Amino acid sequence: MTRFTISGLVLLAATGCPGEDFTTGEVLPLDDAVVALDARRGEVRVVRLGAGGVVDGRAALVFDERAQGVRVLPRPGRTDEVLAFHQGRVGDADEETLDAELVLVGPEGERGRWTLDGPYLSFAPDVGGRYVLVSQPRGRIAFENRVEVIDLDAPGVSVPLSLRSLGGEVPTAAAFSPPLPSEGETPLRVAALFAAGQLSLFDLDAPDTPPATIPTTVGGSAGPMPIEARFVGREVVVRTASSSQLLVLTLNDFVGEGGLRFDPSIRTLATAGPVRRLSVDPRSDPPRLIALAGTTLHLFDLGTGAEAQIAVPLQHAFVGLFDGPAPGDPVVRPRLVSYGGTAQLTFVDLGEAPTAVRASSDLRLQAAPVATDLDADGGRLVLYGGGTGSPSTASRSPFAILDLFDRSATPLGVTSLDRAVLAPEGRSLWLAGTSDGYLARLDLDTGELEERFLPGGERITALLPLGGGAERALAFTRGGPSALGAFRVLTPGELEADADPPRGAF
């Protein structure tokens, strides 16, 4: 069990000076704040942003000087929190072991801290954002096979899971259920731990109870590795690395005394190959399960196992869900678009039933995008050429805006851009040229472009959207007056103002 402390937070004066030797590495946005990491120093800094993008306050998080492997990650599903983690350190003969720590960071600084039972190599938040799995404890000779699950909604509480029944397999990842109705006093919360050829289901509220372990194959040889699990009500859909079928686990109520509060049963859904992308579409009842495999887009009815298939290009790797009209069909309906890796996109017009397909059609572009941003509410798909990787640092240029409703693409005449990010609200596309200090914003509703060049030969090394609903973005630059780099908050409508956007530093 962890020890919960509120320590290590150093509040700097709101108007205080940033540290001179802070080397900005990873930069993560928050609502009205930005978080930066100096991995070498093991230090995390938070800068709050006020109106007009000026610095409104600061906080710093300093780990023990022996801390290793400091990392920051966004908290999934939350725009106002990030996670900071250090691995701890195995003590030498004359020094104590340093336990790994996880810190929840908000705009005001540290919100919670979990000190774990020893060093851990990795941490991974689940897609729902509530839990974090830490695994692979460090040992002197061999790795111990231990994991802990941190509940971010329970300050200071982590749950070590008993792995004795995993048959010696090392868990590599996990998925977690939302609270499920249960006959017991507390809702059922289930953790699914992935390991080679199997996954194990734990009751998070009874961590000492041996889990139910489900093989991913029959026969003696090891089955494929589970790599993704989606909880849909009391069913768990599991995607594996190499199998041509999805596993569907049903968490039945356990009848009897002792043991787990659930009794899993299993079935499979065959696919045309290993599943590249798995989506759950809640717009139908029961939810529609969507899987991209081979040259087939599968639509499954999770209740009955019934299926519909649509042929798609082998390169497709994404599925976007949206509601809207279509050419010749003004009715707002559930639809989807399958895309990625090729110039051809496939639209599917859906019916009410999970497997009901009204029509499907293909749209061919002049070029294949290497990256995309989907604005489902706005019915837009931004298509990028150029490099891949993190949108904030990858070199990429938008070449077209696709209107998902009328299924037409508007080409963009921009070239030589290196950065492009879509604001979370979907209206502003922020653009930057890294070498010449060029900044621009394209209003996707009006088509208007505002732009400016930063003075003094500053290089833009990162461009990232800010939350908070103001369509803002943040550009981090080097080569300016600040040797350690500076950031600017970009606000719609102010890029072409006379004054340069206010500059700040970590």
Add this chain to the structure above:
Amino acid sequence: MHIQAGMNVLPYRWHMLARAGLVAGLLLGGCGDDAGGFGTGAAADFGAAVDMTSRDGGGPPPEVEIEVSFEPPAVGATRLYATNAGAGRVAVVSATDFTIETVAVGAGPLPAVAAPGRDLAISLNREARSLTLLRTGESGTVPTTVPLAHDADQVAFDAAGRFAVVFEGPSERRRNFQDLSVIDLDSGVATRIVVGFGPSRVFFGPDDVAYVVTEDGISILDLTRLESDARPVLRSFGARVADATVTPDGRFAIGQIPSEGELRQLDLMTGEVAVADMAEAVSDLVETPGGGMADAGMPPLDAGTSGVPARLVEVTDVDLDPSSRFALAVLRTAERAVRVPIGERFATPAAWEVLMLDGEGVGSLVLSSDGALAVGFSSALAVEALTVLRLDAEPIDVRTVALRKTVRTVALSPDGSFALVLHRPGEGNAVQDPDETRRIDRSDGFSLVDLATGFVRLSLTAATPEPSGVALDPAGEFLFLALRNDARGVRSFQAVDVATFAVDVVELTAPPTTVGTFPSLDRAFVGQEADGGRVTFYDWRSGERQTIAGFELGAGIRR
């Protein structure tokens, strides 16, 4: 493993020729041949059929008998019994609500065999030398393991579902040549019985009597008075016969000595043997100096001991009338069929009826379930036709129905209204051939023949339709064929509306391994080869499909 049962036992089983006995078990490991085709034994037999060289190096090749079985062994009344041989388990799948339970059986189980029309199955656990009785009721499946004193790989159920006979059938690995066990399905008691050498088939007659066909003759078991300390009666044909068959009334057994041109009738009550010498049916050909054989282009004939050339009287097929009235023998070289009455006049040539089958090379016949109609064809010669004989007409009506492809095997619907013809493909690439006739010849396919009108529907298929991959609904309204060719990526299921001969194709995600129907549920099913098991149910009224899969994985859950 075969189902071995009398023709009176399986009302929807389309019997054609009884030697090959092909069954595709729902073994999860799959049952494709090397090319990934559907079924195994049929492919081997078919290979012999297309070899146009006869065994003695001259003359036409022999007929190849392939049974079309429409009842996969794993189908009970409402349950499908799917065996996972590697795991030693049987998954019991409900075709009603698609629930699944997995039951452990003994080591090395063979595909479970269900009693026709009952939710009861037997798993022969070859490595454990035991069998497991699987009785499924409302509260689930109750397994009962029964030790066996011998090896066994075959199960035969009696029609009433009271008894089963388990034995080891002919195979290259047979170690048990004479022991079998009778299982009382109510009590689970097994009684070991020693029978004649090499049992191959079991027939059930009325009054709870089983007839075991052996190389030595017919062993007769009174199932209600089994005595483990005494040997059952063994009736001998007086010679080694082939394809011995017991008449449904249990009075006679009929065998043949093809090379001698003999049919033998064994009276199972008295042991008396009557011999029907087919030379008597072709005596007119021999007696005619310089007779028509040379004119017919036949090779020189060597005279047998009776003075009649052996090949002229060679019996290429024998079928029994389901009502035990007659046997119908085919003499392909003589281009004749001989209807021989069963009973006292069996050996009386004057009582025989000789039917002329000129010109179409008929070497095999299938009889309808009422014995009123027979369809002749050749599984060995490149003949693109069927010969339809109305045996109840006076005189017998013989007509030829032209086909567009050569014939591999034929099955008749239970009511005799239509015939299913499974074709064989010719050599060469069918897809790229611009000539339609050659393209058809080179393709796989099947034909449906309306026997009343002679209307033929040819359907070309992307894979070879196998006799073990066909099912017919009990009302005879829908026919189902599973198609599989792994090399070509073919994995589909065809539903044929018998009224119109329209064919609907249902693509499958996994290769099919077996197909069957649940008569009481209006559902067909197709088992598929997939890790963890996979079965698709098809409602032939609505066309709705329901697939369940992964049920074998459930047995591996560790709690």
